[in-house]
Amino acid sequence: MLKFECIKAIILxxxxxxxxxxxxxxxxxxxxxxxxxxxxxxxxxxxPSYHGLTSAGQDLWIQSEAELEHITTTCPNSLIFSLxxxxxxxxxxxxxxxxxxxxxxxxxxxxxxLLTGLRHREESHVIEYNQSDxxxxxLHVNKTVLLRLPYRSLRSFVSLLPTHIDAVVHQFxxxxxxxxxxxxxxxxxxxxxxxxxxxxxxxxxSINPAYFLADTHTLIGSHTNRPRWxxxxxxxxxxxxxxxWIKIQFEQMGAKCELQWYHQTFSPNVICxxxxxxxxxxxxxxxxxxxxxxxxxxxxxxxxxxxDDNALGCAALLAIARSLRRNQVPIRRSIYFLAFSGTEQGLxxxxxxxxxxxxxxxxxxxMINANMxxxxxxxxxxxxxxxxxxxxxxxxxxxxxxxxxxYVPELLIGSTPRQGGDEQSFGEIGFPSTxxxxxxxxxxNPYFRSSDDSxxxxxxxxxxxxxxxxxxxxxxxxxxxxxxxSL
Numbered sequence: 001m002l003k004f005e006c007i008k009a010i011i012l013x014x015x016x017x018x019x020x021x022x023x024x025x026x027x028x029x030x031x032x033x034x035x036x037x038x039x040x041x042x043x044x045x046x047x048p049s050y051h052g053l054t055s056a057g058q059d060l061w062i063q064s065e066a067e068l069e070h071i072t073t074t075c076p077n078s079l080i081f082s083l084x085x086x087x088x089x090x091x092x093x094x095x096x097x098x099x100x101x102x103x104x105x106x107x108x109x110x111x112x113x114l115l116t117g118l119r120h121r122e123e124s125h126v127i128e129y130n131q132s133d134x135x136x137x138x139l140h141v142n143k144t145v146l147l148r149l150p151y152r153s154l155r156s157f158v159s160l161l162p163t164h165i166d167a168v169v170h171q172f173x174x175x176x177x178x179x180x181x182x183x184x185x186x187x188x189x190x191x192x193x194x195x196x197x198x199x200x201x202x203x204x205x206s207i208n209p210a211y212f213l214a215d216t217h218t219l220i221g222s223h224t225n226r227p228r229w230x231x232x233x234x235x236x237x238x239x240x241x242x243x244x245w246i247k248i249q250f251e252q253m254g255a256k257c258e259l260q261w262y263h264q265t266f267s268p269n270v271i272c273x274x275x276x277x278x279x280x281x282x283x284x285x286x287x288x289x290x291x292x293x294x295x296x297x298x299x300x301x302x303x304x305x306x307x308d309d310n311a312l313g314c315a316a317l318l319a320i321a322r323s324l325r326r327n328q329v330p331i332r333r334s335i336y337f338l339a340f341s342g343t344e345q346g347l348x349x350x351x352x353x354x355x356x357x358x359x360x361x362x363x364x365x366x367m368i369n370a371n372m373x374x375x376x377x378x379x380x381x382x383x384x385x386x387x388x389x390x391x392x393x394x395x396x397x398x399x400x401x402x403x404x405x406x407y408v409p410e411l412l413i414g415s416t417p418r419q420g421g422d423e424q425s426f427g428e429i430g431f432p433s434t435x436x437x438x439x440x441x442x443x444x445n446p447y448f449r450s451s452d453d454s455x456x457x458x459x460x461x462x463x464x465x466x467x468x469x470x471x472x473x474x475x476x477x478x479x480x481x482x483x484x485x486s487l
C-alpha cells in the first residue's frame with residue numbers, strides 16, 4: 001500500500017484567466033525576473049515578493065524562484081504544484097457563453113471555495129509534526145495562492161480539486177549529462193515508402209472488439225469478473241493495482257515488463273517491450289506507444305472511472321499488442337508499450353522515463369501518445385486529431401496522417417490545439433513524438449475529468465476508439481513489416 005508520510009508539498013495556485021501557455025503571476029510589489037518552465041505551459045513573469053503568514057503565525061517571504069527551490073530542498077521530499085485553468089472550455093463547466101463576463105467572477109469564487117474546503121479539511125484533524133518538518137502554509141495574493149500541505153492531506157486535496165483546474169507538479173530539473181540521439185531521418189526514409197499494400201487490410205482489422213471492451217471496463221472498475229477499483233489516481237492504491245494489472249496483461253502476451261517507481265508518492269509507470277524477432281536484422285530506434293492510466297474525479301468525489309481519459313487509450317495499447325502477437329508480426333525495431341502515471345499532476349511519469357532514456361543514450365524512432373480517443377460529438381464524423389505542429393511532431397504527424405488516409409479513410413484527419421500531453425516529455429528532449437486525439441478541434445467531451453467520464457454517457461463511441469486503434473496498428477505494421485513482405 002502507498003504510505004503517506006508526513007512529507008510536505010508546496011502548492012502554487014496560479015488561477016489567472018490567461019491561456020495556459022502563458023499564465024502570469026501578478027503583484028504590486030515586483031522584484032526579480034524568473035521563468036517557470038512548467039510541463040503544460042511556460043510561465044514568464046516578474047516574480048513578486050510575497051509576504052504573508054503561515055498557519056502557525058510565522059512570517060514567510062518568497063522573492064525568487066531560487067528561494068522557492070530553497071524552500072523545496074529544505075523540506076525533504078516536498079513538491080510544488082502549479083494550478084492553472086484546464087484546457088477544457090469553461091463554457092462546458094458553467095453552461096454559458098465563453099464570452100460571458102461572469103466567467104471571471106465565477107472563476108474567482110471557485111478559488112475561494114477550494115481554499116475554504118482545504119482549510120476546513122486541515123482543521124478537522126490534528127497533524128503531528130517533527131521539529132524538522134515544514135509547517136502548512138496558505139499564502140494568498142490576488143489570484144495566486146501558495147499552499148504547502150503534508151502529503152497525508154493529498155487525498156483530501158485531490159477530492160476537492162475542481163475538474164477545470166489543472167494541478168501541475170513543478171519540477172526543478174538538473175542538467176542532463178547526455179542527450180538523446182535524434183533520428184528524424186528514420187521517419188523521412190519511411191515516408192518515402194508509404195503506399196497501399198493489400199496484405200495490410202486484413203491485419204489492420206484483426207483487433208478483437210470483445211477484448212477491447214472488457215479491458216476498458218476493467219480499467220474503469222466496472223468489470224464484474226476482474227479486479228476492481230474506484231479510481232486510478234496517481235496518489236491512490238487503485239492506481240497501483242491498475243498498474244500491476246496492466247503489467248500482467250502484457251506479460252501474458254510474452255512481453256518483458258518492469259514497473260518504474262520514479263517517486264515514492266506516485267503509482268509507477270508500466271514499461272513493457274517486445275525485442276526484435278531477428279537480432280541480425282534489427283534496426284536502431286525504439287518505436288513507442290504510450291498512454292496514461294491515471295484518472296481524475298469530480299469536485300468532492302472519489303470515484304474516477306476515466307473512460308475517455310484515459311482507459312480507452314490504455315485498452316488500445318493492449319489491443320494493438322495482442323493484434324501484433326496474434327498475427328506473429330516480425331519485429332525489426334524494439335516495440336515499447338508505456339502506461340504512465342502522474343500525467344494529471346504534470347507529466348511526472350513520462351518525464352521521469354524520457355529523462356532516464358536520454359541519460360542512457362537511448363534512440364527512439366517514434367513516440368506516439370494515445371490520449372482521449374473515445375468521445376464523438378453527436379452528428380460529427382469519426383475523427384483523428386493531431387496536435388498543432390511543434391518541431392518534434394511535424395514529421396510524426398505527416399507519417400500518421402498519410403498512413404491513415406490510405407488505410408483508414410473513414411477517419412477525418414485534422415489538427416487539434418490540444419497539446420501538452422506525455423508526448424511533450426519525449427519531444428522536448430529530442431525524440432520524434434506526437435499524440436492522437438478523438439477530435440480535430442478543441443476538447444468537446446462535457447464529462448472530461450469528472451466522475452461521469454463513463455462509457456454509459458452519450459457520445460462515447462467504441463467504434464471510433466477501435467477505428468483509431470486500427471490506424472495505430474497500421475502504423476506499427478508499416479514500420480515492422482515492410483522489410484519482411486514479399487512485394
